[in-house]
Amino acid sequence: MSVVEVTGLSKRYQTLTAVDGLNLSVEAGEIVAVVGPDGAGKTSLFRALCGLIAFDTGSAVVAGMDVRTDMERIKPLLGYMPQNFSLYPDLSVEENLQFYGGLFGVPKDRYAALKERLYRFSGLAPFGGRRAGNLSGGMKQKLALSCALIHEPKVLVLDEPTTGVDPLSRRQFWDILLSLRRDGATIIVATPYMDEVALADRAVFMHLGRKLAEGTPEELRRRYRGRIFRLAVDPTAEQMTRLAGIEGAAPYRFGAEVHLYTPADMTADRVRERLAACGLTTPVEPIAAGLEDVFIQLMGAQ
Amino acid sequence: MDYAVTVDQLSKTFGTFTAVDHISLTVDYGEIFGFLGANGAGKTTAIRMLCGLLRPTSGTGTVNGFDVNRQYEKIKPSIGYMSQKFSLYGDLTGRENLRFYGAVYGLSNSRLKDRIAELTAMLELTEFIDRLTGPLPVGWRQRIALAAAIIHRPRIIFLDEPTGGVDPVFRRRFWEILYSLADEGVTLFVTTHYMDEAEFCRRISIMHQGKIVVMGPPRQLVAAHGLPNLQETFIHLIAERPVDG
Numbered sequence: 001m002s003v004v005e006v007t008g009l010s011k012r013y014q015t016l017t018a019v020d021g022l023n024l025s026v027e028a029g030e031i032v033a034v035v036g037p038d039g040a041g042k043t044s045l046f047r048a049l050c051g052l053i054a055f056d057t058g059s060a061v062v063a064g065m066d067v068r069t070d071m072e073r074i075k076p077l078l079g080y081m082p083q084n085f086s087l088y089p090d091l092s093v094e095e096n097l098q099f100y101g102g103l104f105g106v107p108k109d110r111y112a113a114l115k116e117r118l119y120r121f122s123g124l125a126p127f128g129g130r131r132a133g134n135l136s137g138g139m140k141q142k143l144a145l146s147c148a149l150i151h152e153p154k155v156l157v158l159d160e161p162t163t164g165v166d167p168l169s170r171r172q173f174w175d176i177l178l179s180l181r182r183d184g185a186t187i188i189v190a191t192p193y194m195d196e197v198a199l200a201d202r203a204v205f206m207h208l209g210r211k212l213a214e215g216t217p218e219e220l221r222r223r224y225r226g227r228i229f230r231l232a233v234d235p236t237a238e239q240m241t242r243l244a245g246i247e248g249a250a251p252y253r254f255g256a257e258v259h260l261y262t263p264a265d266m267t268a269d270r271v272r273e274r275l276a277a278c279g280l281t282t283p284v285e286p287i288a289a290g291l292e293d294v295f296i297q298l299m300g301a302q
Numbered sequence: 303m304d305y306a307v308t309v310d311q312l313s314k315t316f317g318t319f320t321a322v323d324h325i326s327l328t329v330d331y332g333e334i335f336g337f338l339g340a341n342g343a344g345k346t347t348a349i350r351m352l353c354g355l356l357r358p359t360s361g362t363g364t365v366n367g368f369d370v371n372r373q374y375e376k377i378k379p380s381i382g383y384m385s386q387k388f389s390l391y392g393d394l395t396g397r398e399n400l401r402f403y404g405a406v407y408g409l410s411n412s413r414l415k416d417r418i419a420e421l422t423a424m425l426e427l428t429e430f431i432d433r434l435t436g437p438l439p440v441g442w443r444q445r446i447a448l449a450a451a452i453i454h455r456p457r458i459i460f461l462d463e464p465t466g467g468v469d470p471v472f473r474r475r476f477w478e479i480l481y482s483l484a485d486e487g488v489t490l491f492v493t494t495h496y497m498d499e500a501e502f503c504r505r506i507s508i509m510h511q512g513k514i515v516v517m518g519p520p521r522q523l524v525a526a527h528g529l530p531n532l533q534e535t536f537i538h539l540i541a542e543r544p545v546d547g
Contacts, residue, residue, distance in 0.1 A: 036469070037439070037441070037468075037469030037471070037472070038439045038440045038441065038467065038468075038469065039439055136340070136341040136342030137341035137342065138340065138341045138342075139341075160467075163466060163467055164341075164463065164466050164467075164495065165341060165495065166339070166340040166341045166343075166495050166536075166540075167495060167497055167533050167536045167537055168340055168536065168537045168540045168541055169340065169341060170495075171537055192467065192468075192469070192470075193496070194470075194498075195497070195533055235481075236485075237482075237485040252474065252478075253477075253478070253481050253502070254501060254502060255501045255502045255503060255504070255520060255521070256504065256519065256521065292470045292498070295470050295471075296470050296471050296474065299469075299470075299471050300471070
């Protein structure tokens, strides 16, 4: 059963088309990652879903209800975490939770149990008395998520909740998302990190208000056209110039080695031959395309 | 041996809180050094000391040969600094921003004109240099911020999360630009939360609660811990230590 159904959604700001006839269907209990550059339309899409902006054409339906006409009934089901979530830096962790609990009308007799559950998820219990402004970046984002979860929403819309957060805190944040999903939550989350996309059930790549591609992380990886070879070459400027001379191939430096992007019909042996012609004898190892390679290729094709 | 950065037992405390706790490292000229760590590990405090913006509590260090304890006023003009919150003036164009920063660094008008033309070509800014920077997409703003940070041809550039919020196409191009700077002998001292970017560095250090936990070439660190990639290695190294909010 689809919990979120977006059909032909468009949103224009004067001459700019932020969202351009977008379709998106999200099943109950699914985590969908949304990836796209600045200006792809992610934030407009999320705001439209949460009834925060009017859109021009198309429809958005959450839990069977139209966001244009039924927002009051949808609101209790929705948890929205905008890109710059405003915690109150002068209030403690606990006071922030209390405030959002009050705002969303969480019954007093339910609040204590909810708070305990969120503390268990987030590991924030020892910091309950600390001012939110004095938390580290990762902890702040966990508190912001906790505040968005205080009314037990069934559908979470999270706009880049982990941007600028370190890898361990991001992993812990996703552990929370995965356990919320096990409890039946449906999650739409924008992220710039492909390692997070790999943890989602499905991903949507967006560009200029449209969908570039959609699928499970594995399906998306298979969308890559071409091959990639890892070369154990010290990537000096001189070596890079020689490699750039190989016809039809594009060399990119990756730290202490080079990745050579080639057309699909290239083989490791032919790469070796061509390297030998440049006077290079170096180990050549084919590697699998990552989600980022696919994204870059799809964007480049636009 | 001439190093871009040398640091020995450098510390910074704020009241009872130790932000940087006896760190030591050296960085070569032309090296791309990845300075990694969890949020709140002390990276930004350390970088601020290296840039001459903050006095160490104890320890010694040099940047471009200048002493961080005594010659910090000489450090500032000799380095470039691009921070995660680097503020271009949004109501000025890219060119006006670059003129402003060039003037701050004391470049003459004619040299500044040539330098802006050179950077515009190198960073592919032609289409954007005369637009207001405020409404530009993050990726272009960041390239102009990089141009501002290197307007005076510093030999060392400190980049504090330069690619936060930038899409993969821009990130990859940004790193090609960083490599070409390194080829010219410029030292890049970079913080990032993207572990793929950390693998672009020649060496990295990982900081946790003010201390440097490990340091070395990224692939060597991954191999030494027997984990599949740097992301898992980072998580392993930090997670096994107690966390303080």
